[in-house]
Amino acid sequence: xxxxxxxxxxxxxxxxxxxxxxxxxxxxxxxxxxxxxxxxxxxxxxxxxxxxxxxxxxxxxxxxxxxxxxxxxxxxxxxxxxxxxxxxxxxxxxxxxxxxxxxxxxxxxxxxxxxxxxxxxxxxxxxxxxxxxxxxxxxxxxxxxxxxxxxxxxxxxxxxxxxxxxxxxxxxxxxxxxxxxxxxxxxxxxxxxxxxxxxxxxxxxxxxxxxxxxxxxxxxxxxxxxxxxxxxxxxxxxxxxxxxxxxxxxxxxxxxxxxxxxxxxxxxxxxxxxxxxxxxxxxxxxxxxxxxxxxxxxxxxxxxxxxxxxxxxxxxxxxxxxxxxxxxxxxxxxxxxxxxxxxxxxxxxxxxxxxxxxxxxxxxxxxxxxxxxxxxxxxxxxxxxxxxxxxxxxxxxxxxxxxxxxxxxxxxxxxxxxxxxxxxxxxxxxxxxxxxxxxxxxxxxxxxxxxxxxxxxxxxxxxxxxxxxxxxxxxxxxxxxxxxxxxxxxxxxxxxxxxxx
Numbered sequence: 173x174x175x176x177x178x179x180x181x182x183x184x185x186x187x188x189x190x191x192x193x194x195x196x197x198x199x200x201x202x203x204x205x206x207x208x209x210x211x212x213x214x215x216x217x218x219x220x221x222x223x224x225x226x227x228x229x230x231x232x233x234x235x236x237x238x239x240x241x242x243x244x245x246x247x248x249x250x251x252x253x254x255x256x257x258x259x260x261x262x263x264x265x266x267x268x269x270x271x272x273x274x275x276x277x278x279x280x281x282x283x284x285x286x287x288x289x290x291x292x293x294x295x296x297x298x299x300x301x302x303x304x305x306x307x308x309x310x311x312x313x314x315x316x317x318x319x320x321x322x323x324x325x326x327x328x329x330x331x332x333x334x335x336x337x338x339x340x341x342x343x344x345x346x347x348x349x350x351x352x353x354x355x356x357x358x359x360x361x362x363x364x365x366x367x368x369x370x371x372x373x374x375x376x377x378x379x380x381x382x383x384x385x386x387x388x389x390x391x392x393x394x395x396x397x398x399x400x401x402x403x404x405x406x407x408x409x410x411x412x413x414x415x416x417x418x419x420x421x422x423x424x425x426x427x428x429x430x431x432x433x434x435x436x437x438x439x440x441x442x443x444x445x446x447x448x449x450x451x452x453x454x455x456x457x458x459x460x461x462x463x464x465x466x467x468x469x470x471x472x473x474x475x476x477x478x479x480x481x482x483x484x485x486x487x488x489x490x491x492x493x494x495x496x497x498x499x500x501x502x503x504x505x506x507x508x509x510x511x512x513x514x515x516x517x518x519x520x521x522x523x524x525x526x527x528x529x530x531x532x533x534x535x536x537x538x539x540x541x542x543x544x545x546x547x548x549x550x551x552x553x554x555x556x557x558x559x560x561x562x563x564x565x566x567x568x569x570x571x572x573x574x575x576x577x578x579x580x581x582x583x584x585x586x587x588x589x590x591x592x593x594x595x596x597x598x599x600x601x602x603x604x605x606x607x608x609x610x611x612x613x614x615x616x617x618x619x620x621x622x623x624x625x626x627x628x629x630x631x632x633x634x635x636x637x638x639x640x641x642x643x644x645x646x647x648x649x650x651x652x653x654x655x656x657x658x659x660x661x662x663x664x665x666x667x668x669x670x671x672x673x
Contacts, residue, residue, distance in 0.1 A: 189328070190447040192335035197443040198509055199342040203356060205514030206433035206440075206522060209293060213357050214435040215424050216297035217364075219274065223267060223305035224312060235402045236313065238465040238551060241320050243398055249383055255398050256317060257389035262399070263313065264388055267306040274302045296354060300361040307368030310386075314375045317384055326378040333374050337367035423571055423591070427584050430575045433522060434584040440510060440519075441526035441588065448494045449537055464549035476549070477613055480542060485621050487538040492625040493664045496633035497657065498531040501640060504653040522581065529585040533592035535622075540599045546606065559601045567594035628668035636660030 204210035236259060244252035278295040285292040315327035341363035349355040376386060393399055427434035467476040498505065502524040511520050547556050567590050574586025606613055640656035647655075 189331040192332050196335050196338045201510040201515040202513030206436040206519045208432040209357055211435040212294040213297055214439045216294045220301050220305040224308045237316050239398055239402055257387040258396055258399050261388040261390040271302045271306055275299050297361050304365050304368045311371040321382040330371050333371045334367040337363050423587050426571050426575050430583040431580050437522040438526050438584050440523045441530055444527055445530045464545050468549045483542045488622045488625050491534045491538050492629040493632050495531050495534050496629040499528050500633045500637040502527045504649055508650045508653050525585040526588045529588035536596040540595050543602050563594045563598040624671040628671050631667050632660045632664035635663040
């Protein structure tokens with residue numbers, strides 16, 4: 173119950189962020205639709221996210237949290253503050269250099285490409301947004317400190333700052349700028365950069381309340397054993413996450429190669445999928461890493477297994493109806509959320525195909541977010557990397573086959589589906605590895621719960637689908653959609669309670 177209480181806090185804060193994120197995507201759809209410029213923006217924005225996953229909440233965060241918690245417990249707050257400051261100093265130096273080299277690389281790519289090339293359109297946007305990589309990584313490590321101190325609310329609410337600034341630019345500035353050229357999209361990029369600074373300052377009061385300050389120490393790195401331990405721990409994870417993020421970037425580039433509108437359609441679908449995933453899957457992952465770390469430090473493996481299995485059962489009950497609901501109501505969901513301005517009926521069709529392909533991934537993405545932190549808690553960052561590297565190779569192969577063999581209007585859906593398959597295979601392999609290491613996870617015990625929740629979700633889906641079909645003849649689409657969702661919810665909860673009490 174204590175774990176679920178923390179998950180509830182993170183889920184609520186993340187839910188607020190996801191709702192604001194969905195509003196921002198609605199405005200992006202209104203102003204840019206599935207245009208080539210919007211796809212170029214999506215490609216450019218993925219580069220800062222690559223750094224965020226490597227040096228922020230990804231590899232560095234995974235290595236930093238268990239060691240920071242150990243230093244604070246065994247050596248006191250003063251040494252933990254010094255360790256935190258040295259990590260931040262090293263982060264600024266490394267990322268500052270990489271950002272500078274990245275900006276130079278955009279000039280080289282732009283000079284190589286033809287002026288009319290779709291690839292050259294992303295380079296000016298990337299130059300503006302690359303410094304955001306440094307800012308968001310600083311904010312992510314500050315959030316990690318707050319999470320270790322069980323202050324999940326502010327850390328989980330920090331992405332809202334980005335969305336509020338982004339929405340403000342779209343709603344208050346873009347309408348007064350020329351629609352042609354880079355005026356509007358360039359202003360959005362500058363807004364993102366300003367939001368990165370705001371995200372750091374937003375967390376500083378809470379950081380001070382838990383007894384820490386944001387400092388940067390640029391000396392004593394070589395003599396700091398805990399810093400060396402972090403670097404050694406994050407090395408394998410960095411490689412694995414780099415592979416995963418490069419794979420995501422390659423997905424976008426392959427989609428861009430397949431059709432200029434495809435990255436935009438995938439991004440809009442991704443925003444819809446990430447709303448429930450952020451509410452529950454990401455919330456569990458945020459809470460579970462510190463929780464697992466404490467349980468492993470206390471050598472309480474039995475409690476850790478109970479935490480994992482309870483988390484997986486809870487996620488199955490929560491995510492199954494969302495999977496079915498997104499599949500059967502994909503068209504009205506996409507239409508109600510996005511269809512306005514430059515986002516026309518064709519854009520709806522492209523996006524709903526991606527939503528349907530992504531939807532089953534809600535179950536496996538959530539499961540992965542609960543399993544991988546166990547390896548991090550044991551300070552084993554190599555195994556997830558080794559498994560992920562092979563799965564990523566398979567994912568890339570499926571993506572290439574999708575681009576080559578599927579019709580143009582379906583290539584992006586093939587890319588989305590291969591992402592789900594890759595995540596499923598990756599998670600199953602990791603669970604088997606944990607079993608072989610003697611961790612008593614009851615894999616077969618999860619199957620009945622999952623099967624019953626999927627059956628209840630299928631009954632719910634039928635009620636929602638036929639309910640929407642009847643309602644759309646008598647009321648507006650948005651009202652029919654929300655009523656169908658309510659009908660589905662009223663059907664699901666009694667059925668799932670009966671089947672899986």
